[in-house]
Amino acid sequence: MSNxxxxxxxxxxxxxxxxLYHPGHQxxxxxxxxxxFNREKLPTSExxxxxxxxxxxxxxxxxxxxSRVQFYLQLFKKxxxxxxxxxxxxxxxxxxxxxxxxxxxxxxxxDLPDKCMIRFGDYQFLVEKEDGESLEFFxxxxxxxxxxxxxxxxxxxxxxxxxxxxxxxxSTHNNSPIEMGDNEW
Amino acid sequence: xERPLTVLRVSLHHxxxxxxxxxxxxxxxxxxxxxxxxxxxxxAHLRLQLPRxxxxxxxxxxxxxxxxxxxxxxxxxxxxxxxxxxxGLTLRFLEQVPLRAVNRVAFSGIQxxxxxxxxxxxxxxxxxxxxxxxxLIYRLHAEETDERESVPQEQPPPGSGQ
Numbered sequence: 001m002s003n004x005x006x007x008x009x010x011x012x013x014x015x016x017x018x019x020l021y022h023p024g025h026q027x028x029x030x031x032x033x034x035x036x037f038n039r040e041k042l043p044t045s046e047x048x049x050x051x052x053x054x055x056x057x058x059x060x061x062x063x064x065x066x067s068r069v070q071f072y073l074q075l076f077k078k079x080x081x082x083x084x085x086x087x088x089x090x091x092x093x094x095x096x097x098x099x100x101x102x103x104x105x106x107x108x109x110x111d112l113p114d115k116c117m118i119r120f121g122d123y124q125f126l127v128e129k130e131d132g133e134s135l136e137f138f139x140x141x142x143x144x145x146x147x148x149x150x151x152x153x154x155x156x157x158x159x160x161x162x163x164x165x166x167x168x169x170x171s172t173h174n175n176s177p178i179e180m181g182d183n184e185w
Numbered sequence: 186x187e188r189p190l191t192v193l194r195v196s197l198h199h200x201x202x203x204x205x206x207x208x209x210x211x212x213x214x215x216x217x218x219x220x221x222x223x224x225x226x227x228x229a230h231l232r233l234q235l236p237r238x239x240x241x242x243x244x245x246x247x248x249x250x251x252x253x254x255x256x257x258x259x260x261x262x263x264x265x266x267x268x269x270x271x272x273g274l275t276l277r278f279l280e281q282v283p284l285r286a287v288n289r290v291a292f293s294g295i296q297x298x299x300x301x302x303x304x305x306x307x308x309x310x311x312x313x314x315x316x317x318x319x320x321l322i323y324r325l326h327a328e329e330t331d332e333r334e335s336v337p338q339e340q341p342p343p344g345s346g347q
Contacts, residue, residue: 044279045241045263045279047219047220075279076261076279076280076281077277077278077279077280078280079280084279089248091218104251105249105251106249106307107218107247107248107249107256107307108248108249108250108251109248135265135278135279136265
């Protein structure tokens, strides 16, 4: 008990929550390598790669249409900021990456908004950042959506967000996955 | 037809004569489009032997500006203890800046001048290293280094000018 009381205060950790969707995920097991719900802790200097090649990527998709390295995320700190930010870079020569309404070609990069939609091919990733204090580590946590995250009139970042509401088909207020029954396909 | 590689002409200087700081620096280093790591550790692509240098001290990352045809580069500080001075700006851990055509960089007593000669290849780039016996950066103030070391005496710029 005294160890707990005397120990240094733990810093909170920035967490990047990613909700993944692909229309064929149930048939083809493309997300089988992803450990959903698990919060994985990574050093802030890490370059986090996403793609098909398990030798080089942290997170892989079992899909031949995905590039060996599709994109990567890395942290940086803006000047005069106490929190870390994320940057996304498209590493695919074949497929452009769309972040909200911005299109990234090969080797293009941009700051990742705190809440945004990443799309490439049929993949849709809803990303939300929870700020933390630590500059040493951050966490990534994945959720699975069985419903499309991007629907018409549903994700329009230019429109103001109503005070009362969230986006109708994807709840991001909590850490629970979006649950849908099989019959709802 | 192969496209010409972007060349980074990197001049390096350390004030201690005969030091082994640059013992592992090759004349030339070709690297892919991943960040090029500079530091003391075995994972560094450019290994510099200096005890006070971090294992990963900084990175040079190639990328493409939107609509651009030639590689641009970003320098990021990776040292938790030290800082990196770049073109008058001091970078702390995880801070980064885009590089210009000619860049003056200083860290842990090392001076580095990086000149970017754009090629059109998007596959890789090459670093050509030159070890300079004389200082590369003049009028570098103590607060712009991460060590309390003596300020180089102000001297006339070299023939090429700085």
